[in-house]
Structure formats: C-alpha cells, structure tokens
Amino acid sequence: MRIDSATRDQLQEWEKELSTHYQRICQHELSLDITRGKPAADQLHQSDGLDGILNGDYRAADGTDTRNYGGRNGGGLEGLLCARELGADILQVPTEEVLAGGNSSLTLMYHAVLTGYLFGFAGNKPWRELQSPKFLCPVPGYDRHFSICEQLGIGMVNVPMTETGPDMDAIEEEIKKDQGIIGIWCVPKFSNPTGVTYSQETVVRLAQLAQIANPGFRIFWDNAYAIHDLEQQINLPGIRAASLENDTADSVLQFASTSKVTHAGAGVAFVSASTANLASLKKQMHAMTIGPDKVNQLRHSRFFAEFTLLKKHMQKHAQILKPKFACVLSQLESAFGDSDLGEWEKPKGGYFVSFNTRPGCATAVVQLAADAGVKLTPAGATFPYGKDPEDRNIRIAPSFPPLEELDTAMSVFILCVKLASVRKKLEIL
Template identity: 50%
Template sequence: MDYKKLPKEQLLALLAEEQKSFKKLQKEGISVDMTRGRPCKEQLDLSVGLLDTLKNSDFKSSGVDVRNYGCPEGIKEIRELFAELLGVRAEEVFAQDNSSLSLMYDLVQFAKQFGIMGSTPWNKLPAVKFVCPAPGYDRHFSICEALGIEMITVPMLEDGPDMNLVETIVKNDPAVKGIWCVPKYSNPTGITYSDSVVERLATMETAAPDFRIFYDNAYFIHVLKDTDDKLKNIFDVARKAGTLDRIYMFASTSKITFAGAGIACVAASENNIAELKKRFFFKTIGPNKVNQLAHAIYLKDKNNVLKLMKKHADILRPKFDLVDRMLAEDFAGDEFVRWSKPNGGYFISLDVKSCAKRIVELANAANVKFTNAGATFPYRIDDHDMNIRIAPSVPSLQELEFAMKVLISAIKQARMELVLKKSFAHTFE
C-alpha cells in the first residue's frame, strides 16, 4: 500500500488499527530469538552419531595417537576431507578446533603482532585498514573494531563487492592490509560472488605486499534449494596468477555437525601454512584431534557430507519458504520493502528504507529479537537505516509464523509513522 497517497485521518486510523492487532500479538507471550544464524535442535540431532564413532576406534591417525599431544596442523584425514570439500590440496589445510571465527581473530592478531612473512608488524604502522563490503558479517567488523583496524565500507552488489572501488582502494593505499569476504551465500545478503569478482580479487594489484583476503567460506556447501550457486575456485585462479599467498580461506563444520563442537580450518598456500605452524607453536601443542578423528570417521567424504547437507536443507527450506511467502503476501511488488531469496546460507536480508531501527525496536517490544539494525555495517552505520538480517533457522515453523506476523506489523507501523512524520510533520505527534 502506498501510505503517502492516503489523507492524514485515514492513515492515523490505519495506524491505530495496526497498533491494536500488534498489542494482541504482544499478549500471546511468545518469544522468538532470531539474532544469530544458529542451527536448530533438529539439525544438531542429525550428527549425534558422531559421538559414537570412536567406540571401536584405536584412536590412531597415520600412526599418531589422537589422544596425545602433537600434530599442530591437524590430522591427515581431516585435512584431506577439507581439501576435497574446498577444492584445495591437503597440505594447504591447517585444521584446528571449533570456530573459524577464532582462527580469523588469531590471524589478524598474529599479523598485528608479528607481521606477515617478514613484513612490519601491523601494530607498528601508523594505520591499518580493511576493506569491508557491506552489508556484511557483523563479527568481521567486530574483530576490526576490537583490534583497532580502520574499516573502509564498500557496497556489496548482486555479484559481490563493488570491485571497481575495491581495486582502486587496495592499489593506492599501502595501509589497506585486508578485505573481508563471504564469497558464497554471503551473510547477510545471500549472494554468491561471480567468476569475474573472484578473478579480480585474486589478481588485483595491491599496494601492500602483505595484503590478505580473509575469505570466509562459511557457507561453501550450505545449499537450500535445488539450484546450488557456483563459486569459482579462487585457489585455482590465484595459483595460476602467482598470488596464492594473499588468500586465507576459512571454513568449519559448525553448520555441518555441531556449532559448539566442530572443526575449523584455514586453507592457504604452503608458505602461509609454514608461517602459521610457527605462530601456533607458541599457542598450542596441538588441536583436539579426538574430535577431528570423530569428524573424519563420521563425515567420511564429500559425497557423504552432501547427503548430510541435504538433510539440513530439508529442515531449513520450509522456514526460508515461510518467511518469503509471508513477506510476499503483504509486500510483493512494494518498492519500499525488498528481501533476498537466497539459494543457500542462513539468512534473508530485508531492506526497508529509513525504518530498520524502528522495526527492530517494535519487534523487540513483542519479544521477537533480531540482530540490531545497523549491525551489518562497519561501525553500525547503515546510512539508509534500512537493513535487517532475518535468521530463520532456530524457531519452529509456528514460532516463525508468529515472528513474521510481528515483523510484518512492525514494518507497516514504522512506514506509516514515517509517512506521518514526513508528510504531516507540523501536526503529527
């Protein structure tokens, strides 16, 4: 509905009616948390068998007793499995414990403290900057903020970051040391980088010789629909171009097995892996190899992982479909309310210009929680106050239906309030 075309009295009446329905929803006493992209219980239950895998095992991996210290780069089987999944070589995989995010933090921290391959430690430089495509993953931006790295926002387009801008920035400023990328089913917009974006990232000219692409491949195998987006293998491109050292690729089994007890890895050139081994030598005498072996036995190979991911998709798809259907019922064709329809990943990205903060605030008042508006932008600055990240994985379908009723009502109220404020500012309280 175009609220702008309505006379003030009619709009006020419509708003009052919407507020009345909203109050009814508030009284239902349901709470829904959609702040983060977590797997739901049914998804976690899929991998409980993992805990039985070691019952009859001799705890050996290529002669190494996984219960003991050692093997800082991770066990052979898990390195081979990630290599097969990510399209890299086993020697290029450094597998650790739970959480790729913690590896990302470590690698930025190492660069700050020690530099990379002999470069000046970033701590000793007057400024260090990262390119941050936005909307993007809030935790990437939090790492930059926590570690004092200046963020340069570049727009996220339909096929990846605005590469014209990225190329200009990294070519001209040696203080720009990195870029955050979620190349497949990106968080939150759900897009996958085009071949051209991958090629340009791998081959662009960088002023900083120790520039690194923090290539967070969190959703590399997390397809929801029949069509799986194709992501060009950046390792293949960089290998040919002689730029392999610039890539740190991250992945984990957080959304394959257990988000709280998975395996994470960084895939990188053998030069980078050699340096990582040196850095980790002082940090740990080895990762949790018992969990790595359990994962290797349980997950077996790519084919088996794909079968498991299909089960995840069967649980998640109805939830994504519900969000899409309910938004479409109210806002199909509405130029002010736009949302993504991703083929995979964990998020639906909703854009409602100039209203995001108010919508999240209203939803909160009905106990439906979203990530704070603005969180998907560096420094939480969403210039157009428009992006909201919907994470539909955790709630049940019934809870999700309730949450969507709240969200839809919040969108309508926020937009009516905005029109009233803008068009009738002199008389609207």
C-alpha cells in the same frame, strides 16, 4: 501498500489500523527469537552419531594416536591428516595447504588477523607498524568479522554489496588511493547476511587486488556456507585457481568449519593458504598451543568417511531448512512484493535473509518487534561499529525456531515494518 504515493490522510488511517493491530499482538506476550544463525535441534540430531563413533579405536589411519600430543604427518599444529583431507574436500583445495584446527573458524580468523597485525605474513611488515591499517568490509556483513578489527584497532571501510558480490569498482578505487588497506572480509557463498554468491568476475577481480594493494594485503575468504545449498549445488568460482593464475596466491586465506554441518561449536575448523602464509600462521600458533583436539577431528573423519556422505548429510539439513526459508520468503513476498516498504534477496542457501527497510526505519522495527516479544538481530549489527548509515538493514535468521514460531514471528515482523514505515513517513512529511 505504497507509502510514497499515499496521502497524509491515508497514512494516518494506516497508522491507526496498524497500531491497533500491534497493540493486540503485544497482549499475546510472545517470546520468539530469530536473531541467531543457530541450527535447530532436529538438524543437530543428524550428527548425534558422532559421540561413540570411535568405538574404542582412537588411532587414525596414518597411525597417529589421537589421544596424545603430537602425531604423524606434521603432527600437532597442522591437525590430523584425515581431518585436513576433510577440510580440503570442503574448500576444494590440496590437503597440504590445509590446517585443521579447533572448534571455531572464527578463532582461526582471529589468529590470522593477529598474525598479520603483530608479526606480518610471509615476511611483510606487521600491520601495526603501518600508519593506519584498514580492512574493507562489504556491508551488510558478519558482525564477528568486524569485532576482530575493532578490538585490534584496525580501521574499517564500508563497501556496498551487490547481487554479484562486493562492489569491485569501489574496492579497487579504495585500494588505489589508500595503501593502508591490508585486508578484506568476504563470505563468498551465501554471504552473511545477503545470501549472495560471488560471481566469476568478482572472484577474479578480487584475486587481482594484490597487484595493486599493499604487499601485506590479505583476502579473508570465510567460506562458512561452502556446502550449505538449499536446492541444487551453487558453484562458487575458486579463488585459489584465480589467485594462482594472477600470481597472487599469498593474498588469500580461506576458512571453513563443520559448525553448521555437525554440532555447532563442537566441530572442526579449517584454514587453507599458501605455504608462506601457513608458515607465518603456525609460527604464531606454536606459542599458543601444542595442537588441536585430534580426537574430535578423528570423530569427524570417521563420520564423513567419504565426501558423498557429507553431501548426503547436507541434504538432510536442506530438507529441514527449506520450509523455513520458504516461510520467510513467501511472507515477505505476499506482504511487500508489491510495495515500497522493503527489499530483500532470495538466498539459495546459507543461514540468513537480509531485509532492507526504507531508510531510517530498521532501529524502530527492531524495537517494535522486541516490545511485541519477537527478538531480532539489533539494527546496525551487520555493519562495522554497529552503525548502519542508512538504518535499513535487518538480518533474519530462520533456522532455529520451529516452523510455526517462525511463521508467527514473521507476521509480527511484517506488521512492525509496516507500522515503522508509516510512522517514519508521517514524521518526515
């Protein structure tokens, strides 16, 4: 189907056919959901051994009684040493630069933004004292990142994503013209939602930004999918090494968690940063908590006693996820491979497929799908303030539903894309 070269008659005929088809689908009263990047039950099941793994022995290898406040090796606030080692393995950084937190890396990111906003990192001016503090937001991106900025009144500047990461020319230009830019959100591997992994050049240029940016500038490196490869392991160039080479180590804050490794929302989150940044973070967190849940940290350390066990565990996830991604991608390819109806990346890991409709169609697609019983992430959700300027991007999350449901949902999705595209074209003809 090629809309731009179709005649009005052809379009009208398509609209009629597609509408009829759509009406039939609506009568099926489907109730399907591909909105959320949630692991499926069989994925979660792989980690059910966590409960009970301690077998009555709550003492960590370093002697810390995880059942009590405090502990050895930094004790409370940094988290358990063996949990920090796990985080260090995932993020490929030294253990002493890692803090193991509670169940959510989003929470660690929130507190990192709060630290910058209220108190300033490493002796820099608190962002709230700047006239107009702003984050750069590669789009499409992760809505929860944007919500943090929105809540604190931190401005957001859209930057387009490319196949190698965010558009670095645009980023450097923004920073040069506006010293109010004090941060950037990055999901560097299997980016949410595009699935792109940043290239070596992108990582190096990001690491160099602190040389031209406000001294308080920080890169929020949300490595949520660090070990979430579907096939062979994709190598994300290290931002730590690049920042050390460029003498900009203080500009980087890295995050990861086991949320899509073990049980979603019941795992362990990590932040890695320079000594100066960690000191600022700990100062903020000291007023808020005695420390994270060390018992659960110990469970995770025991469950992944060696990094090879973690890698094998992630392969099991991949085996479950692969047919789902294949289903989405093959349906898209056969429906739109030879069309002018949409574009998408082919991610090699992560949790999403990002689909761009023709301009001005995404909202209509989501609405049509909803009316046919297929719930999609709201159009615009992948942009700051929920506003997709071109109304194009839709995030597809294949992980949660069983394969047959996903297959049905994708058929409905494709029909809705076709219908909305034809109607839009007729409208503007």
